[in-house]
Amino acid sequence: MGKLENVFSWSFSASHDFEECRRRRYWSKYGSWGGWDKQAPYEQRKAYQLNKMDNIYSLQGRAAEEAVVWVLREHQRGVNVTMDQAYETIARPLMNRCWKESKDAAWQASPKKFCCLREHYYKLWDAAKEKERTAAVVQHTKNCIAHFIDRVLPRLADVRREDEVDVTHSDEGDPESFLFNGVKIYAIPDFVYRKGDLLHIHDWKAGKVKESHQWQLALYGLWAHVKHGIAPEKVCCFVEYLTTGQVAPFAFGPEKMEEVIARIGESVADMSSYLVDEDRSRNEPVPKEEWELAEDESLCRYCNFYELCKPELDGVL
Numbered sequence: 230m231g232k233l234e235n236v237f238s239w240s241f242s243a244s245h246d247f248e249e250c251r252r253r254r255y256w257s258k259y260g261s262w263g264g265w266d267k268q269a270p271y272e273q274r275k276a277y278q279l280n281k282m283d284n285i286y287s288l289q290g291r292a293a294e295e296a297v298v299w300v301l302r303e304h305q306r307g308v309n310v311t312m313d314q315a316y317e318t319i320a321r322p323l324m325n326r327c328w329k330e331s332k333d334a335a336w337q338a339s340p341k342k343f344c345c346l347r348e349h350y351y352k353l354w355d356a357a358k359e360k361e362r363t364a365a366v367v368q369h370t371k372n373c374i375a376h377f378i379d380r381v382l383p384r385l386a387d388v389r390r391e392d393e394v395d396v397t398h399s400d401e402g403d404p405e406s407f408l409f410n411g412v413k414i415y416a417i418p419d420f421v422y423r424k425g426d427l428l429h430i431h432d433w434k435a436g437k438v439k440e441s442h443q444w445q446l447a448l449y450g451l452w453a454h455v456k457h458g459i460a461p462e463k464v465c466c467f468v469e470y471l472t473t474g475q476v477a478p479f480a481f482g483p484e485k486m487e488e489v490i491a492r493i494g495e496s497v498a499d500m501s502s503y504l505v506d507e508d509r510s511r512n513e514p515v516p517k518e519e520w521e522l523a524e525d526e527s528l529c530r531y532c533n534f535y536e537l538c539k540p541e542l543d544g545v546l
């Protein structure tokens with residue numbers, strides 16, 4: 230295999246990180262690059278390890294989302310399953326495995342292969358808090374699955390496997406992306422299918438309602454247009470809030486497409502200004518110190534990279 234190249238790329242979550250804290254984007258895209266090599270300098274290896282770290286809420290979201298996909302697949306092969314079956318078969322084993330790996334610090338052998346939860350790593354919980362939060366996470370995951378079965382699945386009941394559009398997820402290698410104006414853009418919608426001459430895009434959300442979700446789905450609309458040649462007016466988007474079972478549908482359309490293109494353009498230009506000579510083909514970052522720390526220090530409490538920034542945040546550097 231040839232040498233891996235750190236190419237300039239854009240994604241919705243990358244732009245969110247960059248907006249919240251420039252330094253976080255530096256760590257996740259540049260400071261951690263190559264940190265999988267055991268011979269790499271300490272800071273690089275640490276950034277890589279912290280970049281791979283999970284947290285209980287993202288784990289909960291993954292467990293709920295994997296469980297609802299399993300429910301959907303079972304339905305497609307003619308088997309109706311209950312919430313308890315989906316929880317016991319998919320969500321619980323996943324959460325238990327990650328929890329154990331994290332508690333046992335298995336990630337020390339391979340941060341990529343084994344789960345590390347931020348709550349364990351930074352010792353954010355005492356025993357009472359841990360008990361209370363894990364019970365809440367279990368209940369929330371069950372609620373999400375139950376809402377999917379009761380309120381979402383009936384709307385998707387007729388979708389056949391052959392109507393679906395394949396999307397490459399991160400556990401399958403380099404995730405779904407497309408090239409737009411010479412920039413590699415990651416876009417990983419959860420569930421996409423053709424319905425007549427329309428393309429339906431659904432994204433599962435196991436957390437709170439956020440305005441940004443509409444923009445994320447609009448990015449997927451652009452992906453559908455660029456990668457699959459679907460006219461923007463033929464793309465329908467659905468944000469599926471599993472916490473309540475409610476859906477936020479909207480039509481994509483040419484106007485939304487122009488807006489999302491403009492947003493991406495602005496964000497790519499801002500990110501490029503942190504590269505030497507703003508040269509995206511070289512993709513060489515300006516020195517770390519020029520990537521500002523978060524203006525809002527309350528963000529640091531919930532950030533994977535806190536350990537690396539702490540000396541600077543404390544004014545020790």
Ligand code: SF4
Nearest residue numbers: 250253523529532538
């Ligand atoms: S710890 Fe704070 S300053 Fe450092 S990357 Fe995270 S949010 Fe930014």
